[in-house]
Amino acid sequence: MKTAVKGLLLTVKHLFAAGRKRENLDIREDGYFDKQDGTVTIQFPKQTIPIPEVARYQLDVEISDCIVCDLCAKACPVDCIAIEAIKSPEAIGKTSDGSVKRLYAETFDIDMAKCMYCGLCTVVCPTECITMTDQYDRTTTKLTDLIYGFAEMSDQEVAQRKEEWTRFQAEKEAAKAKK
Ligand code: SF4
Numbered sequence: 001m002k003t004a005v006k007g008l009l010l011t012v013k014h015l016f017a018a019g020r021k022r023e024n025l026d027i028r029e030d031g032y033f034d035k036q037d038g039t040v041t042i043q044f045p046k047q048t049i050p051i052p053e054v055a056r057y058q059l060d061v062e063i064s065d066c067i068v069c070d071l072c073a074k075a076c077p078v079d080c081i082a083i084e085a086i087k088s089p090e091a092i093g094k095t096s097d098g099s100v101k102r103l104y105a106e107t108f109d110i111d112m113a114k115c116m117y118c119g120l121c122t123v124v125c126p127t128e129c130i131t132m133t134d135q136y137d138r139t140t141t142k143l144t145d146l147i148y149g150f151a152e153m154s155d156q157e158v159a160q161r162k163e164e165w166t167r168f169q170a171e172k173e174a175a176k177a178k179k
C-alpha cells in the first residue's frame, strides 16, 4: 500500500506539473537543472535554449586558413573527414596566423552524419581553422545533405593546378636527366 501511494503521488505531481509551462532558462545559470519545473518542452524551433560556450556542435572550416596538412582527418576516430590535396610548385600564400600554404584543397568534406563530436580535429589543427560552432539544427531527410563540403576549387581550377604540378615534376626530371 505504501509503495502504491508513493507511486500515485508521483503521478499526481507530474499531472499538475504538466499544466505548467517550462521556462526558457539559460543553461549557464546556476542551478539550471533544479529549476526544470513543468513537463512541457519548449516550443522549438520558435524557442531555443541558450547553449554553453564550450558546447560541441556542427563543425565549420575557414578554408582560406587551412594548410591542408590532413592532421584533422588523421585524428578523426571515425574517419568522417575526407581531404584531397594538390601540391603546388611554390608557396601559394599565407594563412591569417602566418603559416605558409603549399597545398590546394581539392576536396575537404566532413560527414556530420558520422561525426561523434569528440572535437579531436579542432585540437590538432595547427592553424585553428576547423572549429565547432553553436549550430545544432541542420535537420534534413537526406543523409547526404550532412556531408559538408568546404573546398572551393572549381573543376577547371583543379585540372589547372594538377597540370601545373605534373609539368613541374616533368621539368625537374628532365633537368636531372641532363646532369
Ligand atoms: S569532432 Fe571528432 S568525430 Fe567529428 S570530425 Fe572531428 S575528430 Fe571526427
Ligand code: SF4
Pocket (backbone or CB within 6 Å): 061, 065, 066, 067, 068, 069, 070, 071, 072, 073, 083, 124, 125, 126, 127, 128, 129, 130
Ligand atoms: S588540421 Fe587544420 S590546417 Fe590541417 S587540414 Fe585539417 S583543417 Fe586544415
